[in-house]
Amino acid sequence: MLGSETVYMLAGDHRWQWEQFCDERRIDRARIADVKGLIVDAFLKARERSSDVRQSGSLLLDPQYSSAHMARARQAGAVVGAPTEKAGAFPLEWTSATPFAAPPPGSFVKVLVKDRSDYAPALRVAQFEKLKELQHWCRASAAPLVIEVLVPRDREPEQTFEETERPAMLSQTIRDAYQRGIEPEYWKIEGTTSAAGAAAVDRAIAERPVCRQIILGKAADASLIAQWFATAAKTSSASGFAIGRSVFWNTCSRFLEGKTSESDAIDEMTATYLRLVDLWRAAIKS
Template sequence: MSRHLADLPRRRLMLAFDHRGLFNQLVRESGFTELQPHGAVVHCKRLLLQAALRVAEAPGPELQAPPHHFGVFIDEQYGAMHAWIARDHGLTLAMPVEQSDSAAFHLEFGSRFGEHLAHFMPDYAKVLVHYDSSSRLTEDELVALRTVSEWCQRSATTEFLFELLLSAPEPPAGHPPATAAAAEQQRLGHTVAAIEWLYRQGIEPTVWKVEGGFDRAGFAALADTARSGGRDHVSLIVLGGGRSLRDAAESIRAAAEVEGFIGFAVGRTIWSDPLRSRLSGLQDDEETVQQIADRYTRLVRAYLEGEATRVGQVALS
């Protein structure tokens, strides 16, 4: 039976700029002096929000989708005002609860993280976790993650989004590095194992934000794992990981062909070069916003192309 695109489950086509240390580094390296560093970061994030709204509110005939299918990842430190504006315009909003630029997972506001989430009422509370398959996570990290997971389960407004970044394992002593194909299979296997292990620890996200670069079969394996054990309500989105725009688009298109993948959350790939040009004085605000909007649109289009392929496959089955 055929299904119209409008009847598909929710999409999450998201521009991520909840980074903090990375923006400070960007401002510092550019030599930008029009504003103080804090103000410069706030200004950058204002441009990013403008770009997201430009795509969401005037997406063009080939990108027709309601505003809540588009969204942003925004932090409280530099983007509190932007978060309110995004909500007022109907964008999906995700906000981080982890301490910035920490290898270990710590809650930014400690036990008061829930008060901050309740103030903004984002659609997603996001955690970023660096996972090493050899050492996994400490008990303190697991306790903090379970706390967020349980808080979101009780919340009527905010779901739990888990961004999983894996540390690449070192090859055994005396063994040559793996080929690219073998390394991809190893990374896929480690990702599957990490999700399974986290489930056993009582961590229950609604959405997994996972690394890209896999083929369709690889993304299908991730979706099967994330939605195992009766978790049909769980979805996945793809992160950018600093890939080129072309590579990110290919990865997003492949993921979109798989049931369970509802979108992407990409940051640096979209905005790093345009913001560097703006901070270096090579272009103005309007040029920067339009470049970011164009790059964001390219990834939205890639997802919709992959989604259309999946819908066509369903219609033929």
């Protein structure tokens, strides 16, 4: 199961992004499955090299393009979870018309939801109701739930939004979810360099001590991620990260374009992922 103390999640469930990438370059979408295989190979290689990854590492993969690779990773002993949201959809939609007819396809469940406190009340209520239904399904299967919340910027100045307005809106989303009985094991959230912003979000999460936070990557480079980690590490609810594109996007893009080999791509992603593990450990110790 997903570890409660520390989470080093390699998030590889991206779908519409790869579809768009392939369509723009006239690359067969069937090759997206090859990318997913490389991500699994890199994770398993990191798992061989690092006791931290063996203990706290996990994979997030989509059954749409990764079904065989998910099975392979599980057979190797990895913790593997899957998304439930329809890729790119807003408001929240499920991947199928009957999403809860069978048990979860992975060891944990992730859902991505976009929310702002100034969205139409009916829209927000409908999304929260879907999350409540999802949580019931997860608990019936003893599958940890990871809720990823994205707070889109509207017309706010970027710096003000990043430091104060987004943390305030994210905190409100979390509290509104709690009021409806939605208490995921993990909130997957955007990082910030603002100590005050991180503290505000931490206070909201900590209103339910069983809930924790993991930092997502937004395709950022290592230097910015290190700053996010340093800020998050000072909060009481911080448990690690769930990062994908920062590890694999550039590497796998080159692979699909024939600019790097399979073995080089795996080695590069392994090193990048392990670097993130080191960055988190350094942030926690500082």
